[in-house]
Amino acid sequence: MQSLSLRQISIPKGLGFLTIMAPRNLWHMRSNFLFGSRWMIQFSAEILFKSLSVRLFGVKCGNANKEPLENGDLLNNLLTMGVDIDMAKKRQPGVFNRMVTNEQDLEMFLLSKGASKEAIASIISRYPRAITRSSESLSKRWDLWRRIMTSDLEIVNILERSPESFFRSNNNLNLENNIKFLYSVGLTRKCLCRLLTNAPRTFSNSLELNKQMVDLLQEVCLSLGHNDPVDFVRKIIFKNPFILIQSTKRVKANIEFLQSTFNLNSGELLVLICGPGAEILDLSNDYAKRNYTNIKEKLLSLGCTEEEVQKFVLSYPDVIFLAEKKFNDKIDCLIEERISISQIIENPRVLDSSISTLKNRIKELVNAGYNLSTSNITLLSWSQKRYKAKLKKLSS
DNA sequence: CCAACCGGGGTCTGCCATAGTA
């Protein structure tokens, strides 16, 4: 879990930095985020308080009837709650011009659901529009989410992760219709729970948008000669809970990529996209193509045939997720140890392991007298437990 | 007992652009 994010956004904040990581790495940061932001919010609150009182004074005396009437109550409330006002203003300035806001109701509401004060401050800092929602609307929305999730705490966790997905829309009817729709597509409650946990934005999409994606998937299914589109869609959503937050353009492009790149018949393509290759559909613009091109070039340069390359990728579609550098580095690090390229493509799962795991294991195995170029290399990607047991045996 | 095979589990936000709306 040493991967680095590519898109780091650093928000200067007093002496510190609040760093928001790209998704797949987000969980590394979660505890740091909460811990780090806590003192920073308090710290910046002190500073802000000093400048704020001056500004409020100026508003009252100087231009009481001029417009940018900053709502003093609002600022005070947010300050007391520990909200990072700079961040909030930067994100949604409009919220601060409203005459009426419900930050205190929101706080009480979320507290009653088990959210911590820090979490609430963080939520508002990151998605200020949350404070424009009414209590009734909030509890209606919450209840709808609770139709899917079994506990309030699970929802709190989602909100902490992604406040926007809950608060971005105020349209509860649309939410309700989405839930109905997803059930009607044949998804189980368990599956909806997975969707809500993994891709909560799905439920804030307009019903129309979700329908478009389902339609697309069904069309693909039918056009490939499968006669049970309902089953197909169910499978694909189960396999890839993120599918409904992708654009149809993206998914279409990726399906076309798969279709044009590999010589698959309809049946094979269907199996691929609702099975091992389901996640490839999420890849951003040309990413799949770019990575595949890199894989191909690398392997051809090492003496593989085009046919072998295709077979290799199809036997291990996840390889398309590997960024160019990472793929090349992994291959290089294996080749350096005189592992042949044919050993690699016959055992693609060795690429599952991180570079550091590969390096560590190679070193240990060589020390134990294991000849990687003539022996089996699959143990490079075994689970820790199995690998350790094997190593112990080799060493004794 | 051993390893090949294979599927599963974790996990996707925060930002920007732009129609639509009051």
Add this chain to the structure above:
DNA sequence: TACTATGGCAGACCCCGGTTGG
């Protein structure tokens, strides 16, 4: 015309272990 609601975008693996078959 300021503000809201919503769509779309980039980003980019690693590990575990049940089952099966020898």
